[in-house]
Amino acid sequence: NAGVTQTPKFQVLKTGQSMTLQCAQDMNHNSMYWYRQDPGMGLRLIYYSASEGTTDKGEVPNGYNVSRLNKREFSLRLESAAPSQTSVYFCASSEGTSGSGMETQYFGPGTRLLVL
Amino acid sequence: AQSVTQLDSQVPVFEEAPVELRCNYSSSVSVYLFWYVQYPNQGLQLLLKYLSGSTLVESINGFEAEFNKSQTSFHLRKPSVHISDTAEYFCAVSDRYNFNKFYFGSGTKLNVKP
Numbered sequence: 001n002a003g004v005t006q007t008p009k010f011q012v013l014k015t016g017q018s019m020t021l022q023c024a025q026d027m028n029h030n031s032m033y034w035y036r037q038d039p040g041m042g043l044r045l046i047y048y049s050a051s052e053g054t055t056d057k058g059e060v061p062n063g064y065n066v067s068r069l070n071k072r073e074f075s076l077r078l079e080s081a082a083p084s085q086t087s088v089y090f091c092a093s094s095e096g097t098s099g100s101g102m103e104t105q106y107f108g109p110g111t112r113l114l115v116l
Numbered sequence: 117a118q119s120v121t122q123l124d125s126q127v128p129v130f131e132e133a134p135v136e137l138r139c140n141y142s143s144s145v146s147v148y149l150f151w152y153v154q155y156p157n158q159g160l161q162l163l164l165k166y167l168s169g170s171t172l173v174e175s176i177n178g179f180e181a182e183f184n185k186s187q188t189s190f191h192l193r194k195p196s197v198h199i200s201d202t203a204e205y206f207c208a209v210s211d212r213y214n215f216n217k218f219y220f221g222s223g224t225k226l227n228v229k230p
Contacts, residue, residue, distance in 0.1 A: 004159070035220075040125065042206060042220035043160075058217065059117070090159055101148050101210030102167050105218065107159030 001026050004108035006091050012114045013081045021076040021111050023091030031094045032074035033058075033105065034066060036087040043090065049074055081115045088112050118143050118209045122221035130229050131199055137192040137224045139207030149190040150208040150218075151181055160206060166190065177201075202228045 007022045025032065030051050035043040035058075045058030047066040055066050063085060065077045074093075078085060089111045094103040119142040129135045141147065148167050152160040164175040171183040181192045190207060207221040 033218075040222050042120070042122075042222040043208075044220070045217060048217075092159075101212050101217070104150075104162045104165065105160075107152075107161065109157070109159050 003027065004091055004093055004106050006089075006108040006111050008111060009109070010112045010114075012116065013078075014116055015082060017081050018077065018079050019081065019113075020078075021089055021091075021113075022073070023075065023108060024073045025091075025093040025106070026072065027093060027095075027106065028071070029093035029095050029106070030071070031096065031103070032068065033092040033094075034064070034074070034076045035090045035092065036060065036085075037090060037110070038087050046076065046089075078113075081113075083115045086113060086115045118147070118211055118219040120207050120209050120219050120221035122207055122224050124224050125222065126225045126227065128227045128229060129197055132196050134195050135193065135197050135201075135226065137205050137207075137226065139190045139192065139221055141188050141190070141207075141209045141219075143188075143209075143211070146212045148210045148212065149181075149183055150210070151175075151179070151190070151192050152206045152208060152220075154204045154206065154223075156203075163192075163205070197226070197228045199228050199230060201226060 004025045033048040034046040049055045049068040052071045091108040092105040121140045123138045150165045151163040153163045154160045166183045174180045
């Protein structure tokens, strides 16, 4: 099993450009998440999806949109990139939909995004 | 919302020495507690977690963490570190009443020197 995969691994954008970060998991997990990681700030939740067809905002959703395309795939879109969105983006998944907060999250390798 | 504080951004230590990485969280509301490890250029992976029961939890590679409710802490310890433990360690908290929302600390970089 590949686990959680993310594409691309690295991307450079100009301010105002748009792009979509792709994420897929092959563990039949119900919940998926997008985080951004900035130096000295740890990981912050952007959006999450508790099940296919549902999405909810996390801590820092402004400037982003998401799509839960099917159970396997969860994409993150930047409509008009800004330098403040320079970061490392991680996708994660977890097994259930119970919302118990007990579940282990499985992370992809990350996408490094540089916005000039 | 929860907040998670990792007091040390970097911890240098010599091989075979003991280490403690500190983590404190803000809320007295029932929480679940996690430690994740990130090796260079990789995603995070679970090291250990506290859900309930014994306040001392252990990982398969010799790390342990103790949940202290009165001090709202979940410090990570290892009695003897190896070079291979060099990584960044993140403490995380999930709120039992706030669906699947995890709050991460800012991370502690453990640098094990020979």
